[in-house]
Amino acid sequence: MQRTQRSLTARLLGPQNRNLWFWVFVGPFAIGLALFTYVPLAWSVYLSFFDAHNTVSPTHFVGLDNYLSMLGDSAFTSSLWTFVVFTLFIVPATYALALGLALAVNRLRFAQAFFRSVFFLPAACSYVVAALVWKLSIFNGVRFGLANTVLGWFGGDQTAWLSTTHPPWYWLVIVTVRLWLQAGFYMILFLAGLQRVPIQLYEAAAVDGARAGWQTFRHITFPALRATSVAVVLLLVINAFQAFDEFYNLLSDSRGYPPYARPPLVYLYYTALGQGQNLGLGSAGAVILALIVAVVTVAQARWFGLGRKEA
Numbered sequence: 001m002q003r004t005q006r007s008l009t010a011r012l013l014g015p016q017n018r019n020l021w022f023w024v025f026v027g028p029f030a031i032g033l034a035l036f037t038y039v040p041l042a043w044s045v046y047l048s049f050f051d052a053h054n055t056v057s058p059t060h061f062v063g064l065d066n067y068l069s070m071l072g073d074s075a076f077t078s079s080l081w082t083f084v085v086f087t088l089f090i091v092p093a094t095y096a097l098a099l100g101l102a103l104a105v106n107r108l109r110f111a112q113a114f115f116r117s118v119f120f121l122p123a124a125c126s127y128v129v130a131a132l133v134w135k136l137s138i139f140n141g142v143r144f145g146l147a148n149t150v151l152g153w154f155g156g157d158q159t160a161w162l163s164t165t166h167p168p169w170y171w172l173v174i175v176t177v178r179l180w181l182q183a184g185f186y187m188i189l190f191l192a193g194l195q196r197v198p199i200q201l202y203e204a205a206a207v208d209g210a211r212a213g214w215q216t217f218r219h220i221t222f223p224a225l226r227a228t229s230v231a232v233v234l235l236l237v238i239n240a241f242q243a244f245d246e247f248y249n250l251l252s253d254s255r256g257y258p259p260y261a262r263p264p265l266v267y268l269y270y271t272a273l274g275q276g277q278n279l280g281l282g283s284a285g286a287v288i289l290a291l292i293v294a295v296v297t298v299a300q301a302r303w304f305g306l307g308r309k310e311a
Helices: 002-013 015-047 065-071 074-106 112-124 127-138 146-153 170-194 199-207 214-224 226-241 245-251 264-273 279-304
Strands: none
Touching (some): 015 279, 074 112, 127 146, 127 170, 170 245, 214 226, 264 279
16 A cells, blocks of 8 residues: 555656656646636626626626627727738738848848847837837927928928828837737747758759849749748738727827727727726627637638648
8 A cells, every 4th residue: 555655656747856856846827827717717607698797707697799889889899990901901911021121130141139139129018118209209290290390391281190090090000010020030930940951952042043133032042931930821821810009009098099990909908998898898898809810810810720731
């Protein structure tokens, strides 16, 4: 009996107590992840089936009514279209800029680390701070804003960038601030991919008569970056779904949030934490949004063949 207990204890602890030390170091983080991430997620799913006004402990079960209400709410479906428009702007722009920066930095023969750090630095900036700089300094609607000052040099009229809807100049503000914040991060991913391309491929191409530049990029560099490109596009789409800080801090004011350019998270914020504080309805919307993100991510992964073995 004692031998069995010692054998079980030794199996649980592992050789040289490796299992024990593993849980000593990982256990606190696992507990924190469960308490502050998985438990709130599970409780949000639970709330979505109840009438939860101003409470997180509901008792009135409503089934799928919250989901049907969200799907039938034109404001919620409009917020999803806002995400689609934002994605169509930000994903290609960020992809092209990040890839261009990576190609330029990778060709440098000196000060490469300096320029890599300079382009990456905005990724460490707070989205809230960047949005306020864009709103109050660069795209301020008065003549003292940088954008209006530059327009004035060329005889242009002052523009209320964030309140003009025809044409929708607010998209220029939203897209440029997100582009500035995240292009450097994805540049680092592309740089890592470029450094994995074997130099022998370029040497063989040169021997075969391939010209340096567009021809080499099209037939060697870009195909070699396929896995990196797929990962970048997936991350860009997911991050676009999670857009909140720049929209909220750019467009909201003392009067509230305008009816245009309202992404899903901003709409859910006002639904769950606004005047009505309908946590059940907001939770249902969050679950719907999470399912959309999951479906889009899986569809993209299968479309690009992520994880598929090379023939």
